[in-house]
Amino acid sequence: MTDDRPTLLLLHDRGRTAEAWSDFVPLFEGRYRVLAPDLPPGAELQRAREAAGPRAEEASDGDLAAFAFPVLLLWGEEDDEVPVAIAEALNDAIPSSTLGVVPGCGHDLLAEAAPTVAPLISEYLRARY
Numbered sequence: 001m002t003d004d005r006p007t008l009l010l011l012h013d014r015g016r017t018a019e020a021w022s023d024f025v026p027l028f029e030g031r032y033r034v035l036a037p038d039l040p041p042g043a044e045l046q047r048a049r050e051a052a053g054p055r056a057e058e059a060s061d062g063d064l065a066a067f068a069f070p071v072l073l074l075w076g077e078e079d080d081e082v083p084v085a086i087a088e089a090l091n092d093a094i095p096s097s098t099l100g101v102v103p104g105c106g107h108d109l110l111a112e113a114a115p116t117v118a119p120l121i122s123e124y125l126r127a128r129y
Contacts, residue, residue: 003033005031005032005033006031006032006033006125006129007032007033007034007035008028008032008033008034008035008125009035009036009037010024010025010034010035010036011036011037011039012036012038012039012110013082013107013108013109013110014041014081014082014107015041015081015107016108016110017038018036018037018038020110020111021036021110023114024110024114024117024118024121027118027122028121028122028125031125031129032125032129064090064093064094065093065094065095067094067095067096067097068096069096070096070097070098070124070128071094071096071097071098072097072098072100072120072121072124073087073090073091073094073097073098073099073100074100074102074109074117074120074121075087075099075100075101075102075109076101076102076105076106076107076108076109076112076113077101077102077103077104077105078104078105078106079105079106079107079109080106080107081106081107082107084101087099087101098124100120100124102116102117102120
């Protein structure tokens with residue numbers, strides 16, 4: 001039997017694991033095939049820095065520009081580990097992306113603003129699927 005549900009890929013931020021999404025997965029798994037992999041430590045930040053640093057223009061013409069699926073970037077407005085400027089550069093480099101910046105939140109967006117994040121994701125998905 002095939003799973004015809006759209007796939008929802010949830011990626012955690014630096015210093016976290018897929019466990020960060022544990023409260024969110026049940027909210028979406030009825031309608032979506034939810035994947036929340038553990039990324040190697042530092043991999044997500046390194047990719048973000050490469051994409052938003054001196055190579056942003058190159059990345060926008062290469063890997064990131066090739067994303068053919070919707071991407072929702074959620075960022076804390078007061079993130080002092082990975083500044084919003086990096087989110088904005090990623091958003092510019094990924095044509096299929098949407099950036100949501102959550103006011104008053106820092107780097108641990110899922111813990112700081114879970115009641116805000118879940119509806120943002122739900123509305124984003126509802127509008128696309």
